[in-house]
Amino acid sequence: MIMHGTTIIGIRRNGKTAICGDGQVTMGEAIVKGNAQKIRRIFDGKVIVGFAGATADAFSLLERFEDKLKSNKGNLRKAAIDLARDWRQDRILRRLEAMLIAGDKDTLLLINGVGDVLEPDDNIIAIGSGGNYALAAARALARKTKLGAGEIAVEAINIASEICIYTNSNYIVEEV
Numbered sequence: 001m002i003m004h005g006t007t008i009i010g011i012r013r014n015g016k017t018a019i020c021g022d023g024q025v026t027m028g029e030a031i032v033k034g035n036a037q038k039i040r041r042i043f044d045g046k047v048i049v050g051f052a053g054a055t056a057d058a059f060s061l062l063e064r065f066e067d068k069l070k071s072n073k074g075n076l077r078k079a080a081i082d083l084a085r086d087w088r089q090d091r092i093l094r095r096l097e098a099m100l101i102a103g104d105k106d107t108l109l110l111i112n113g114v115g116d117v118l119e120p121d122d123n124i125i126a127i128g129s130g131g132n133y134a135l136a137a138a139r140a141l142a143r144k145t146k147l148g149a150g151e152i153a154v155e156a157i158n159i160a161s162e163i164c165i166y167t168n169s170n171y172i173v174e175e176v
Contacts, residue, residue: 007130008126009125009126010126011142012123013142014148016175018148018149018173019048019103020157022038022157022168023035023036023038023172031168034170041174042062042065043074046074050101058100061083076109087115097113100112101125101127107119108123108125110125122142124138124139126156128167129166130157130160131160133164133167134156137155141156150173153173
């Protein structure tokens with residue numbers, strides 16, 4: 001059985017970074033968990049991370065990412081590049097199936113197993129099964145409202161949950 005079900009969105013707006021994720025995990029056609037916590041604060045609460053993909057793989061990457069942050073004295077970009085390099089070059093890590101969105105007060109990045117570290121042009125990025133729905137909603141809200149980063153992230157998850165069967169509206173949002 002393949003497990004599905006994550007929508008993670010990250011937004012930087014007006015000096016704030018927010019990452020929001022839904023809580024649904026689906027196996028086949030059944031919801032097996034409705035309140036999974038896919039958003040974490042790391043590095044003494046200065047960095048927020050959201051992950052999509054296989055849970056054990058995501059936790060493994062999360063631990064490695066926090067180690068990279070510590071060894072790079074909190075430099076988010078450098079830590080992300082180091083993690084992506086290791087992820088791409090290490091035979092064991094290459095098999096991990098997960099993606100991360102990481103943000104601090106100044107930066108928002110997507111890190112994947114192909115070795116990419118992406119910084120979105122419009123300060124909005126999303127991953128997971130409902131990621132494109134949340135991304136579209138967030139872009140529209142950012143263009144047409146004065147809502148803050150956290151408010152847009154929550155509303156984008158709620159809209160995605162109305163469209164994507166692998167996304168629910170039981171969300172967690174963190175903001176720095």
